[in-house]
Amino acid sequence: MSLAAKIHKPSRLLTKIGSMLLLVSALQAACHCAWALGKTETGGSTTTLHGGISALAGACAGAGITIEASTLPTSITKVRLGSPAAYAGLQDGDKLLQGNLNSNNMQLLIERAGKRYGITLRYTPDDLVAGHRNKANNLRLSAEATKSSDWKQLKNYDIALMIDASGSMQSPVDRNGQTKWQWCLEQIYAFGKEAQTLGNGPFEFCTFDLSHNLKAACTADQARQLMLATRPTGGTDLSTPLAEIINDRLSARLPRPFIIVIVSDGMPNGGIPVEQVIIEASKRLRSASELKILFLQIGDEPAGKVLANYLDNDLTMEGAPFDIVSSINSDNLLQLGLRRGLIAALNQSSVAAATPNPEIEAELARVRAELARLRAGK
Structure with a gap:
């Protein structure tokens, strides 16, 4: 939008x-x-x-x-x-x-x-x-x-799940002390089990910090084992695995549209700016329905909120021909859970590129400056 x-x-x-x-x-x-x-x-x-x-x-x-x-x-x-x-x-x-x-x-x-x-x-x-x-x-x-209605909709898509595995995912996400990583593990396992019985079965699964681990056809049990064997640590490079997943998908030209679901808590500090990857991907699409990227924020990191809002709302002003990004904030995600949060983001309306406007350009310049400041760690 x-x-x-x-x-x-x-x-x-x-x-x-x-x-x-x-x-x-x-x-x-x-x-x-x-x-x-x-x-x-x-x-x-x-x-x-x-x-x-x-x-x-x-x-x-x-x-x-x-x-x-x-x-x-x-x-x-x-x-x-x-x-x-x-x-x-x-x-x-x-x-x-x-x-x-x-x-x-x-x-x-x-x-x-x-x-x-x-x-x-x-x-x-x-x-x-x-x-x-x-x-x-x-x-x-x-x-x-x-659940039945959600999966009836999701069966129309191939799905990739990308989970932030940086050190900040070890911090608690609720009053009971459950960490962001533990919450993701429980939700992904439940999502995967539902996919096996109600959806299209295995899904693409990726954990990422400054490196990444990508599995093309992953079951619920395999995703759980991968997450149990991973200790969140270090920084965050989202752009590299995201570009890899998008390139592989668009090169294959498979019949079903594709959803990439990203669960992350903050601002990536490695790789190229993620908006560059998304804008370039958008230029390769024949229609907006081919690819949707859903940012589900977990935690209340201010930098993560700024990035998610920018990717959701402003990329058509930066040259993307299609609005292919939607996001929901952490409060909604924790209340809804992974599947319902994914559906909420997926069903948000998309808007074509707006006509250039001095007020919008000024606001966009302010957002760019804020992103640059946050990425520099200032």
Whole structure:
């Protein structure tokens, strides 16, 4: 994204909060609807829905669910995006086995991939706002739905992971004393295991300090062993391995687009400036969709923030024909985790080169000067 477009980036957090509030209201209304349409008996605290239920389709529609038939068990054929059902983690293809109506909620028994889950949709306002008391299964289903959706997108790409192995990665990243390196090890292992079952399998993997170790087809176990055998030390040369990975890839001209994910905490102090590598790579592309470089910052090093923002926002002003870089900051990465952070960066919008503007040029000159100062260690 260009410098001129910085101020137009929406707050993802505010967007998410607003969406959640809308969903809470929709959920309340949907559950009221489900109760009104689905209750077939009176005089008891619980009504179990099974067999032929003529009102079931209407109740489900109110919650954003389209079902195959009004007879239980049945399949969920469509979950409307942004609906209470989607927020609860329900997916197309889930099997609806049973529904129970209690005094203040609707409980659904869902089957997915041979496993059964109980989903509670409350309709009492204070229960909705006060923390979703029975949310454990909802969250688990939601996490599984998110994972499935993420990998459906990631299967369209070949992926390279580059992990900073310089000495600063030994510093703690949270209050519990976990280091940046340990966090990366856990996240990469989990990511690799998911890639084996949900993605395209092995991925390209590189650790780098002032030297680098590159493995072309790496499994989760191999990446873990490599990281366990590596002790972060020394400085950082990102440009050399990044150029090697890009050159190998563009020379091969493989069919799938390519994502390079870089997890780093600071300013490289070895090799040529990394922006030179990225600008030259951009000039070799036929379209922006061929290559994406995602900078995921870990830690709060000010120099790392300056570099990530520059690479993300300003390279089209420096001669890059395509905006191929996106980034997220450390707070977001630690909250989201590697896979979700990668997806968040990947889905950021790109912007074409901005028309030259004296104010933008002045700001860009200031950023260049700041980068030069930081690289000189002043």
